[in-house]
Amino acid sequence: MAELRSGRPLLLQGNEAIVEGALAAGCRFFAGYPITPATEISEMMAYRLPAVGGTYIQMEDEIASLGAVIGASLAGAKSMTATSGPGFSLMQENIGFACIAEVPCVIVNVMRGGPSTGLPTKPSQGDVMQARWGTHGDHPIIVLSVSTTRECFDITVKAFNLSEKYRTPVILLSDEVVAHTREKIQLPHPEEIEVIDRIKPNMPPEWYIPYEDNTRGVPPMAVFGDGYRYHVTGLVHDVRGFPTERADEIKAFLTRIHRKIYQNYFDIIMTEEEHVDDAEVIVITYGAVARSAKRAVREARKRGVKAGMIKLITLWPFPRQALEPHLKRVRAVLVPEMNFGQVSREVKRINQGMTRIEKMNRIDGQLITPDEILTRLLKL
Amino acid sequence: MAELTKLIHKYLRHAKKFPHVWCPGCGNGILLGSLIRAIDRTGFEKDDIVLVSGIGCSSRLPVYVDFNTLHTTHGRALTFATGVKLANPRLQVIVVMGDGDATSIGGNHFIHAARRNLNLTAIIVNNNIYGMTGGQYSPTTPYGSYSTTSPFGHIEHPFAIAELAVTAGASFVARGTVYHTNLLDELIEKAIYKRGFSVVEVISNCHTQFGRKNKMGGPIEMLKWMKETAVRVEKAEKLTEEELKDKFTIGILVDRELPVFTMEYEKIRQEAKKKVSA
Numbered sequence: 034m035a036e037l038r039s040g041r042p043l044l045l046q047g048n049e050a051i052v053e054g055a056l057a058a059g060c061r062f063f064a065g066y067p068i069t070p071a072t073e074i075s076e077m078m079a080y081r082l083p084a085v086g087g088t089y090i091q092m093e094d095e096i097a098s099l100g101a102v103i104g105a106s107l108a109g110a111k112s113m114t115a116t117s118g119p120g121f122s123l124m125q126e127n128i129g130f131a132c133i134a135e136v137p138c139v140i141v142n143v144m145r146g147g148p149s150t151g152l153p154t155k156p157s158q159g160d161v162m163q164a165r166w167g168t169h170g171d172h173p174i175i176v177l178s179v180s181t182t183r184e185c186f187d188i189t190v191k192a193f194n195l196s197e198k199y200r201t202p203v204i205l206l207s208d209e210v211v212a213h214t215r216e217k218i219q220l221p222h223p224e225e226i227e228v229i230d231r232i233k234p235n236m237p238p239e240w241y242i243p244y245e246d247n248t249r250g251v252p253p254m255a256v257f258g259d260g261y262r263y264h265v266t267g268l269v270h271d272v273r274g275f276p277t278e279r280a281d282e283i284k285a286f287l288t289r290i291h292r293k294i295y296q297n298y299f300d301i302i303m304t305e306e307e308h309v310d311d312a313e314v315i316v317i318t319y320g321a322v323a324r325s326a327k328r329a330v331r332e333a334r335k336r337g338v339k340a341g342m343i344k345l346i347t348l349w350p351f352p353r354q355a356l357e358p359h360l361k362r363v364r365a366v367l368v369p370e371m372n373f374g375q376v377s378r379e380v381k382r383i384n385q386g387m388t389r390i391e392k393m394n395r396i397d398g399q400l401i402t403p404d405e406i407l408t409r410l411l412k413l
Numbered sequence: 414m415a416e417l418t419k420l421i422h423k424y425l426r427h428a429k430k431f432p433h434v435w436c437p438g439c440g441n442g443i444l445l446g447s448l449i450r451a452i453d454r455t456g457f458e459k460d461d462i463v464l465v466s467g468i469g470c471s472s473r474l475p476v477y478v479d480f481n482t483l484h485t486t487h488g489r490a491l492t493f494a495t496g497v498k499l500a501n502p503r504l505q506v507i508v509v510m511g512d513g514d515a516t517s518i519g520g521n522h523f524i525h526a527a528r529r530n531l532n533l534t535a536i537i538v539n540n541n542i543y544g545m546t547g548g549q550y551s552p553t554t555p556y557g558s559y560s561t562t563s564p565f566g567h568i569e570h571p572f573a574i575a576e577l578a579v580t581a582g583a584s585f586v587a588r589g590t591v592y593h594t595n596l597l598d599e600l601i602e603k604a605i606y607k608r609g610f611s612v613v614e615v616i617s618n619c620h621t622q623f624g625r626k627n628k629m630g631g632p633i634e635m636l637k638w639m640k641e642t643a644v645r646v647e648k649a650e651k652l653t654e655e656e657l658k659d660k661f662t663i664g665i666l667v668d669r670e671l672p673v674f675t676m677e678y679e680k681i682r683q684e685a686k687k688k689v690s691a
Binding site: 061062064080081083084086088090092093094096097098099100101102103104105106107108109110112126127130257258259260262263264265266267268273275276 | 429430459460461463465468475476479480481482483484485486489492493494495496497498499500501503504521522525678681682684685686688689
């Protein structure tokens with residue numbers, strides 16, 4: 034069966050596991066444009082999607098790719114695109130559209146060194162802030178990160194689920210190291226995977242108010258062609274979806290699309306802790322660097338340093354509540370990143386003087402090694 | 414008149430969304446009339462029609478009609494339409510864009526959509542100017558004419574939109590005007606029926622911006638200008654180049670059978686189902 038390669042062990046790279054995860058989550062439409070180091074995702078999708086009745090299309094650029102993804106999602110298909118820095122920059126315009134029109138979709142950004150064409154074949158974590166603030170205007174967004182091949186599978190499924198549940202684009206940040214590292218993994222059986230689909234309206238079409246608020250803050254989403262003829266626009270709109278310039282309607286709309294993310298904060302934030310309970314120093318880390326940090330923390334423990342680590346899977350909304358209890362308690366925190374300090378800045382912002390935050394950065398296209406982190410940990 | 418009232422009640426969001434945003438005398442209203450008459454003749458259900466647009470005056474059109482309507486980002490309407498059509502080929506997808514929208518910011522999407530030959534209908538309203546932003550020159554502003562950003566006369570040469578679509582590989586290409594409404598109804602109807610990428614360029618008037626800056630008069634004078642300048646394709650064949658100078662042709666420029674993307678892709682699916690195993 035072409036649908037899911039579960040059950041037996043596989044040797045997969047991160048990019049391939051993202052494709053497996055997407056298919057398992059029900060993704061049936063992919064539009065993309067070739068770019069290193071994300072291309073394998075497109076190639077695999079071109080091969081796998083038609084066999085499961087889905088559609089792959091290579092568009093003329095990344096702007097078009099995300100446009101097609103949004104269109105397909107409105108017509109009922111779970112949709113995804115994958116790119117890297119330069120393409121991610123081009124997508125910002127339509128990410129904003131997906132936010133304001135509340136169209137579920139998943140955007141994978143396999144990070145490489147920047148700015149501009151930068152370092153096409155080298156890893157980086159330089160797009161954390163762009164993922165949060167890249168498109169103009171105040172907007173809600175969910176950003177997840179992955180550090181292992183297995184996570185590439187699991188978190189891609191999660192990305193689709195969150196996107197469908199909250200009617201929002203979800204950005205999945207990978208990086209060149211995670212994308213191209215081959216690891217042995219065993220994919221779960223389909224029945225073990227939780228797949229969430231968007232809620233569709235069940236009232237008669239004349240009663241359907243497409244953007245009406247409810248307790249969840251997420252209105253049911255009609256599919257084009259199902260008989261609920263409604264208007265979708267990138268303009269700020271009233272509850273019926275039509276453009277508005279009324280102050281009360283503008284405020285109500287923008288408040289709701291933010292509220293739907295923040296009131297479901299604990300459903301969205303995901304972190305992973307290791308040895309934190311008795312830790313005196315902790316490493317806050319994400320992506321490929323988390324792999325090095327894990328080794329460094331274990332090594333530090335062997336040398337008698339009570340080190341721990343918190344791996345961030347959800348980057349935005351920033352998992353403040355998961356970090357605060359530890360910041361209150363530990364002696365020092367190290368934030369190693371392959372950038373000049375994007376998450377460390379956020380950690381400092383929430384720290385408010387509770388503990389000492391040290392950043393650690395590499396911007397030379399190389400992965401931070403376990404030894405480097407260990408050396409810093411021993412000095413903390 | 415009774416016929417017209419019936420169409421208004423059937424297709425327009427008449428109770429909610431009027432008056433519209435367009436200037437009095439704007440060609441967009443005439444196009445809207447043509448579009449709903451053409452759709453009515455095709456007999457498609459309202460639920461099966463998706464009307465997609467970009468950004469600009471003409472792109473406000475979907476707000477007023479009772480279909481599945483999608484008002485996208487500037488220049489990107491065809492990319493959204495591509496996704497809608499591929500996810501559900503049963504839907505009849507019609508895209509309305511302006512000249513700046515389709516051939517400037519969306520120029521690349523336009524030629525690739527034509528080349529790809531997906532079964533979409535693109536209606537491009539060409540009024541030679543960016544109207545909504547206040548009259549800046551567009552890719553179809555003629556050489557020597559005036560706009561707010563060419564106060565001393567325009568020095569670039571315009572795109573011929575329909576001819577560009579022919580060269581880019583569209584299956585069906587036609588040009589009409591908002592003066593020749595019977596012809597326009599017919600061209601839009603044929604374009605919707607056509608399997609493959611179809612384009613209708615609609616020459617329209619922006620008397621508020623383009624007409625005013627170039628002393629072409631009001632809407633009536635501009636409609637007269639269309640009447641005098643347009644030559645039927647069939648008639649143009651018999652005329653010399655000299656006689657066709659400063660004229661444009663209207664009618665069907667090309668109507669050809671080319672493989673349609675969705676049907677080709679269905680073959681790929683069958684092939685993949687045989688070859689791809691886990």
